[in-house]
Amino acid sequence: MPQSVAPPALALSGGTPVSAKPVPFMSLALTPDDIEAATAVLRSGILRQGARCAELEKRWNELTGSRHTLTCANGTCALQLAYEPLFKPGDDVLVPAWSYIATVSMVVARGGNPIFCDALPGTMQIDAADARRRLTKRTTAIACTHLYGMPVDIDAVQALARDAGLKVIYDAAQAHLATYKGKGLGAFGDAVTYSLYATKNLATGEGGLVSTNDDALARQLGLLRSHGETDKYLHDQVGYNYRLNDIAAAIGCSRLNRLADQTAQRRRNADRYDAILARVGGIEPPARTPGAEGVWHLYTARLDLGRVRCTRDEFCKALGAEGVPTATHYPRSLTRQPAFRAVVKDHPPVADALSQRVFCLPMHHDLSDEHFRVVEEALHKVAQAYRV
Numbered sequence: 001m002p003q004s005v006a007p008p009a010l011a012l013s014g015g016t017p018v019s020a021k022p023v024p025f026m027s028l029a030l031t032p033d034d035i036e037a038a039t040a041v042l043r044s045g046i047l048r049q050g051a052r053c054a055e056l057e058k059r060w061n062e063l064t065g066s067r068h069t070l071t072c073a074n075g076t077c078a079l080q081l082a083y084e085p086l087f088k089p090g091d092d093v094l095v096p097a098w099s100y101i102a103t104v105s106m107v108v109a110r111g112g113n114p115i116f117c118d119a120l121p122g123t124m125q126i127d128a129a130d131a132r133r134r135l136t137k138r139t140t141a142i143a144c145t146h147l148y149g150m151p152v153d154i155d156a157v158q159a160l161a162r163d164a165g166l167k168v169i170y171d172a173a174q175a176h177l178a179t180y181k182g183k184g185l186g187a188f189g190d191a192v193t194y195s196l197y198a199t200k201n202l203a204t205g206e207g208g209l210v211s212t213n214d215d216a217l218a219r220q221l222g223l224l225r226s227h228g229e230t231d232k233y234l235h236d237q238v239g240y241n242y243r244l245n246d247i248a249a250a251i252g253c254s255r256l257n258r259l260a261d262q263t264a265q266r267r268r269n270a271d272r273y274d275a276i277l278a279r280v281g282g283i284e285p286p287a288r289t290p291g292a293e294g295v296w297h298l299y300t301a302r303l304d305l306g307r308v309r310c311t312r313d314e315f316c317k318a319l320g321a322e323g324v325p326t327a328t329h330y331p332r333s334l335t336r337q338p339a340f341r342a343v344v345k346d347h348p349p350v351a352d353a354l355s356q357r358v359f360c361l362p363m364h365h366d367l368s369d370e371h372f373r374v375v376e377e378a379l380h381k382v383a384q385a386y387r388v
C-alpha cells in the first residue's frame, strides 16, 4: 500500500508560508509624471476647479462616448448630483441589494424609497428580471452598479426602463473604461457616475465624475455642483459645493495616460485567475455579462461552501498567512446594513448568500508571474487543507 503523503501544514498552523513576502493587493504608486502634473498646478498657485478639470472632463467624454462630463468632489457626490434631477422624494427607486452603500444611501438622502433587487448568482450584478417583478406604481427610476468593474446586463435594464418609463442611473464608480457591446458606458442611461477615490482604477485621492448625454440635465448638474450660480453671486437655485480641484484633476489626467494599458493588464490577469481557479476547484470565478468587457476593479471569486470544512473568513485568513491578502467586497448585503433598517422589506436571497462566499484576490496592473505562482500555490494548499 503506498503511504499517503500528509499535505503541507498551513502557515496559519505553524507551517512554512508559500511566500514570506505578501503579494501586493493593489498598486497605487504615482509616477514622476503624475507628481510633476500636480506640482505644476501647485506652482501656478491656481488650485480651484480650472483647466485641468476641464481637460479631464473633455478626455472622459472622448473615452467613454458621453456628451457631457462634470468633475466633482467624489463618487458619492456624483450620485447625489445625478439623483436630484432624476427622481423626486417619495418615488420608489430600484436598487441593487448587492453593491457599495453609496449607490443606495444617496437614494435615501434624496428622499427616495429604495426597492432592493436581487443579484445574479454568477456575475453578481443586479438581476433585471427580479427588478421587473418589484416594480410599483410609484417606481420612477433604477440605479444600477457596474460592480467590480463588470457592466450589468444593460440591454435588460434599458428594456425594463423603456417598458416602465424609468430614468436610469448607472453607478460606474468601479468601472472606468468598461464597455458594453463595443460602446463606452457613456452611451447608456440618463446619467453615469464614477468615483476617483484613491484605490479606484483611475484615482485622484478623492474625486468623482458624472456624465450625461442630455444637454438640459448637464446644465442642471453644473448648477447643483456649484450653488446654483448662474452669474457672479447670482444663485438661481439652491445647490452645493461639490467641485473638484485642479491638483486632483491634474493627477487624474496624468494617470489617464496609462489607464488603457493598465486595464488591458487587468483583463489578462482576470483570464489567468479564471484558469487558476479551474485548476484548483471548489472556487467559482466571477461570470462575465454577455456583451460586456469588464475592467476588473476587483476580481471577486466565490468559495463553494459545500466543498470546504471552513468559512470564507477562515479560508481567507489561511490565504493571508500564506502570503496572499484578500478582501471581502462585501461582508453583508445592503439589506443587512443597519443604516437601512427602516427601508428594508425583505432580504433578496442571492445577495444574502454571496456575503458568506465572496472574496477578492489581488488585482492590479503590477501583478507578475511570480505573484501568480504564489497565488496559485497558496490556493491549492489552502483548498486542499480544507477540502471535505
Ligand SMILES: Cc1ncc(COP(=O)(O)O)c(C=O)c1O
Residues within 6 Å of the ligand: 074, 075, 076, 077, 099, 100, 102, 103, 145, 171, 173, 174, 194, 195, 196, 197, 206, 207, 208
Ligand atoms: C460602487 C460604488 N459606488 C459609489 C462609491 C462612492 O465613491 P466615493 O468613495 O468616491 O464617494 C464607491 C466607492 O467606493 C463605489 O465603489
